[in-house]
Amino acid sequence: MEQQQLQQHQLQHFIHPYHHHPLLFNPDDDRRGHSCWGCNEPVHGPSYNCKECGKGEGWYTHHKSCAELPLGLHHPLHPIHSLILFPPWRYDDRVVYKCDLCKEYRSQYTYRCSRCDFNLHITCASLEPIKEPEFHDHSLTCFWKWITFNCDLCGKEDNGMPFLCNTCGFWIHRTCAYQYPRRVKVVRHKHLLHLTHSSLEFHQPDPRFCQLCVQKVDTRYGLYYCSKCDFVAHLDCAIFKENREDIDLQKFEDEDEVPELDKSVDLVSYKVNKFNMGEDETQIAIEIKHFSHEHDLILTDEVLNNQKCDGCVRDILPPFYSCVKCSFFLHKSCVKLPKKKKHPLHQHPLTLLPKAPYRSKLFSCNACGQGCNGFTYNCFICEFDLDVECSLKLDIFTHEGHKHRLILSNTRHEQKCNCCDNERNQVFHCTTCEFALDFHCATLPHTARYGQHKHCFTLCYTAEDDSGEYYCDICEEERDPKHWFYYCVDCSYPAHPKCILGKNPNRKNSVSCKDEEKRLEGIQPPDVTFLSLLTHVGLFERGMDYGAVGIHGERLGAKSKIKTLCLCCCLVGLGRTA
Structure with missing residues (x-):
């Protein structure tokens, strides 16, 4: 009897056959940082995973519904052939499939006809009507013809097969019908945000701004809203992975405010x-x-x-x-910095470390992009690092270099900083005059010293005169008068911030890159067998999984290949030292 119950809670999944390990059922999965291999969404509640892989912590994690998907499907969008369930990527070149319905590339399971190269994401392939949608009062049925229409939730025009409300003529994209939950928790707000599709709650004549990207919101369509704080967010901004907090909302069904950090944790350092x-x-x-x-x-x-x-x-x-x-x-x-804190740029609590957990002890700050060897607020799960100065920046603040209030904007696309012209995903925006300030410029010291110069340099925000010619007196190259710069009033001495602060301003007593490279020249390369081992475990394709960084402190991406990986740093991931 016990053996029969155990078999009922096991699943031999098509994505995991080569290890011959069954996926085990977990009725209440509440581990943060795990995404479903099927739909790439966070996993909470009933799930399947492999206990053998991942040292007992569970790997190949799936939502129960994603793990139990049928392997084959007859679909009205492609009636001539059956569709077969495939992994998110093509076997030949590991590129994710483009869905023929939503026209997007997503890392999720796909129903595919190889003969016709026809693909449907699992979320787009659903044939069932939506009986109780979270954003509408009536049930929705699929309209199985290609038409051009305007989505009543996101407001965008599209050519596709929408869901339709036969009662009130409500049209919605198929993707919109599935990807926007009724409630979300974003990192930058203490209350839950509710999906709202009515402009009746918004009576102000002034334009509304999304608190996550600091761009205007069209209140005629769907948005996320907190009525307690009048907090508004675009649909896509609220579900953006970098903005969304990884918690199980089912545990907060009767409350809108999510608890802060565990009070039992000693935060005093x-x-x-x-x-x-x-x-x-x-x-x-x-x-x-x-x-x-x-x-x-x-x-x-x-x-x-x-x-x-x-x-x-x-x-x-x-x-x-x-x-x-x-x-x-x-x-x-x-x-006095606390040992743990939450920051608006990351979904998980960050831990204060005296040195980065990488071999070089260097890290690249995820906010300003600069290398640093000081304290880091680190997320071990995501390999996310913030230097001290960036960790202290609030999501709303004022800077003496600008007269209006600045609000943090964290988006999928890069935004240009007005003070240096560099582009970053995270900048501080002004809703009044479209001014943007990145973390690097926002954390520039107000005063600085340079070499043997006897006076202190002050950070300036406007050109020192109206001559029309502006140069840096250190590198003697031309300066953009719109960019911030350092200036010695006593000597009338202007200079670029990079010339005053140096190439690596956030490093203390660090050896030069050339010295480090010379030291590494004496390290013997691994033999062919060890290289084969590295390739076998996929280290060259998953350098980030091991916290691999180069000798210059740069983080090696998850898709880095052997030509771009620092071999010596990779060896640490497997316990091999120089």
Whole structure:
């Protein structure tokens, strides 16, 4: 009897035959960071996964519905042949299929006719009517003819086969019918957002702006809305993976506010060994033990030799804590950084680490893109890193370089910064004048020193004069007068930020790339057998799974090949050292 029950909870899946492992049923899957191999959506609730792969944690995770899909299908869109269920990618070149209905490339299972090269994503292939849609009061049926229509949910015109409400003439894309849930939780708002398809709630004559991309919202169509806070978001912005929080919404069915970080977790990163009493009878910690350093740190005011903070890697400012023996220094503000925090750029809680968990101890900040060897707020699941300065930026703030309030915009497409012309996915937008500021410029220090120059340089936001000719006095190249720059008023000395701060401003006592390359020249290359092992486990195709970074601190992408991977860094992923 027990053996029969066990077999009922096992599934031999077509995507996982070469290991001969069955997928085991899990009635309540609540592991964050796992996406379904079938539809590529987060997995919560009933699921199937392989316990043998992934060291017991479960791999090849599927929603129950995705794991139990039929292997073959007769579909009215392609009546001449049967459609066969395929993995998300083609076997020959690993490229994902383009769906003939939604015309999109998605990493999800596909029903395919190989003879005709006809493909349907599993979400597009559904033949069932939608009886209780989350965004409409009536049931929806599929209109099985190709027509040109305007979707009443997203507002976009398209040529396809829509879902139709026979009661009120409501037309909607098939993709829209499945991809927008009734409620979502975004990282940047404490309440759940509700899918709203009525303009009756919006009476203000002024235009509404999406709080996630800072662009105008057409309230005649669907949007996500929090009525408690008047928080508005575009449909696509709210479900964008980088904005969406990975939680099981079924556990919050009766409440709109999701709990913050676990209060039982100790967020304090230091303890006080000794303290003095200040003039106002307040306690001043003069000796502390910080989790990032093995020795006690002493409060001091003496700055020598342009020292840098080991936390934020900025010039040290008194008073600060130091270990003179190790030349280790921390600003008082960096000492007080919490061990864990949530940030609007990432869906998971971030953990404060004294050094990046990569062989080189360097990381590339996911916000500003700069290499850093100081503290990092890290997500181990996603290999996401933020340097200290970027982690302190709120999603809404004001900068003295701009007169209006700036709001964080995190989108799929790159946006140009007005202060440097670089393009990033994450910028701060002004809703009044279309001004955009990236994290790199937003975290530029207000003042800086350069070499042996006796005066301090100040960050300037407008051209120093109206001469019409602007040059950097360090590199002697022309400057764009619209870009921010550093300026010494005493000497009338303008300069590019990169010339003042250097190529690697967020690195302390780091060896040069050339020195590191010379050191690596003495490392013997692995033999052919070991190279075969690397290829066998797929390390060259999944360098990111092992936290692989190059000697310059750059992260190696998930699709990196052998020509672009740093071999020495990859060896660490398998426990092989130089």
